[in-house]
Structures are given as structure tokens and as C-alpha cells.
Amino acid sequence: xxxxxxxxxxVKQPGASVKVSCKASGYTFTNYGITWVRQAxxxxxxxxGWISAYNxxxxxxQKLQGRVTMTTDTSTSTAYMELxxxxxxxxxxxYCAKGGQWLPIxxxxxxxxxxxxx
Amino acid sequence: EIVLTQSPGTLSLSPGERxxxxxxxxxxxxxxxxxxxxxxxxxxxxLLIYGASSRATGIPDRFSxxxxxxxxxxxxxxxxxxxxAVYYCQQYGSSPRTFGQGTKLEIK
Numbered sequence: 001x002x003x004x005x006x007x008x009x010x011v012k013q014p015g016a017s018v019k020v021s022c023k024a025s026g027y028t029f030t031n032y033g034i035t036w037v038r039q040a041x042x043x044x045x046x047x048x049g050w051i052s053a054y055n056x057x058x059x060x061x062q063k064l065q066g067r068v069t070m071t072t073d074t075s076t077s078t079a080y081m082e083l084x085x086x087x088x089x090x091x092x093x094x095y096c097a098k099g100g101q102w103l104p105i106x107x108x109x110x111x112x113x114x115x116x117x118x
Numbered sequence: 119e120i121v122l123t124q125s126p127g128t129l130s131l132s133p134g135e136r137x138x139x140x141x142x143x144x145x146x147x148x149x150x151x152x153x154x155x156x157x158x159x160x161x162x163x164x165l166l167i168y169g170a171s172s173r174a175t176g177i178p179d180r181f182s183x184x185x186x187x188x189x190x191x192x193x194x195x196x197x198x199x200x201x202x203a204v205y206y207c208q209q210y211g212s213s214p215r216t217f218g219q220g221t222k223l224e225i226k
Contacts, residue, residue: 035215045155045163045206045217061214095162100210104153104168106175111162 002026004096004109011115017084020112022096029077030054035100036070036081038092039111046092050100051079059101086116120145120209122218130226137194139221141207146187151211154183154192157220158203166205167192199225 007021022034036048049060051070058070069082079096094112097105121144131137141152150170155163165174167183170190180195194201202225207218 037217044220045157045208047208047215047217050215059213097162100215102151102210104165104174104210105155105163105208106165106168108162108164 002098002107004098004107006094006096006109006112009113009115011117012086013118014087014116016086016116017082018086018114019080019082020094020096020114022079022081022109024077024079024098027098029072030074032098032103033101034070034072034079035097035105037095037097037105039095040089040092043092047100048081048094052101053079083114086114088116090114091116119214120147120212120216122207122209122216124205124207124218124221126221127219128222128224130224131197132226133197133199135197137192137197137201137223139192139194139205139223141185141190141192141218143188143190143209147190147209148211150186151209152183152185152190153208153210154181155206155208156201156203157206163206194223197223 003025005023030053033052035050051058053072071080096109098107099105123142125140152170154167157163171183182193204220206220
């Protein structure tokens with residue numbers, strides 16, 4: 001069965017960086033992309049971007065351009081999302097998900113809570 | 119950027135009733151690349167409908183999607199207690215892939 005298992009909760013200070021991992025199993029990793037979505041407390045879903053697990057092509061939300069980097073390691077079927085220059089506005093649950101570029105997002109990770117606080 | 123506007127913001131209904139949720143796009147959604155997700159508190163979203171009208175694997179047939187272009191609808195016939203949740207639409211055909219703001223379906 002398809003599973004996406006994310007790394008654990010993080011607490012960071014303003015200005016720091018965070019790197020969240022997402023290990024996929026149960027499907028051929030390089031056949032699908034990974035989408036990252038975040039959800040601030042009590043708010044809706046925000047699309048952050050997508051990465052092709054086949055060739056590493058990326059598509060980032062304009063508001064995050066320059067602060068976010070998405071990568072994959074095909075040897076371990078793991079996707080990563082790094083976010084830099086954190087502010088309190090980045091406090092949210094971060095989800096990785098399978099699909100998303102001309103395909104629906106059909107499986108989601110369990111979410112990683114990022115808290116940015118001094 | 120395609121802006122998706124969902125209505126109503128909150129829908130109060132009783133179990134057994136029919137729910138109709140709307141998702142309107144600011145411009146045409148290409149090839150009906152429109153999905154609906156259900157999210158319960160503390161859980162990740164779950165895919166219900168893709169391609170505007172195709173049910174995802176394991177989704178009961180009381181959930182149905184319709185529409186094209188700029189107007190899309192999610193219908194839930196005969197609401198079950200487990201259906202009360204927040205529902206999001208998303209378009210995945212144009213960049214950025216945007217979500218609607220959500221409709222909260224609550225028990226009346």
C-alpha cells in the first residue's frame with residue numbers, strides 16, 4: 001500500500017531553516033511527482049510546489065520562490081522540502097503528497113508541524 | 119493564477135440530508151483538472167473526486183462531482199455522520215495549483 005512517512009515536528013527560531021523529509025513506499029517513486037502543501041493553524045490548504053521524482057524538475061509557488069527548495073533522493077525514495085529565512089507566518093503543518101502536476105493528489109503524508117517562535 | 123471560490127463557507131445539515139457544495143473558478147479549469155478533498159480535524163486531506171467527476175478508489179457512491187469550465191459541484195446524497203468535515207476543491211491543470219478556501223459541513 002502507498003505510504004508517505006514524514007519527519008517529526010520541528011521548532012525553529014525566526015531566521016532559521018528547516019528541512020522536512022518524506023519517505024515514500026508502495027509505488028514506483030520515479031513515476032510520480034511529490035507535491036508539498038501547508039496549512040497554517042485554523043486555515044485552509046496552501047500549495048507550495050511540486051517536484052518531479054523522475055527528473056527533479058520543480059514548480060514553486062511564486063510567494064516562496066527564493067526561500068524554498070524541493071529535492072528528491074531516488075535511491076531512498078525520499079523527498080525533501082527546505083524552507084529558509086523562517087518567520088512566524090511559516091508556522092503550519094506541512095504535508096507531502098503523491099501526484100499534483102496534471103494528476104490529482106491521491107495520497108498524503110501524515111503532516112509535519114513546524115513552529116517558528118523565538 | 120486561478121482563484122477558486124467555494125460556497126457556502128459553512129453548511130449546516132442533518133444526517134440523511136443532501137449536501138451541495140460549489141466551487142467557482144476565476145478562469146476556465148483546463149481539461150476538468152478539478153479535484154475535491156475531505157479533511158477531518160487532525161487528519162490529512164483525503165481525495166474524493168478527480169477529473170471533476172471521477173470518484174477516487176474506495177469513495178462511496180453517495181459522493182459525486184460535476185461541472186466543467188468555471189463551475190463545479192460536489193454533491194453528497196444522504197449524509198452520514200462521518201461526512202461532517204471540511205471540503206476543499208483544487209485545480210491541478212494550471213500553475214500555481216490552487217485550492218479553494220474550503221466549505222465546512224457541520225451537523226445541524
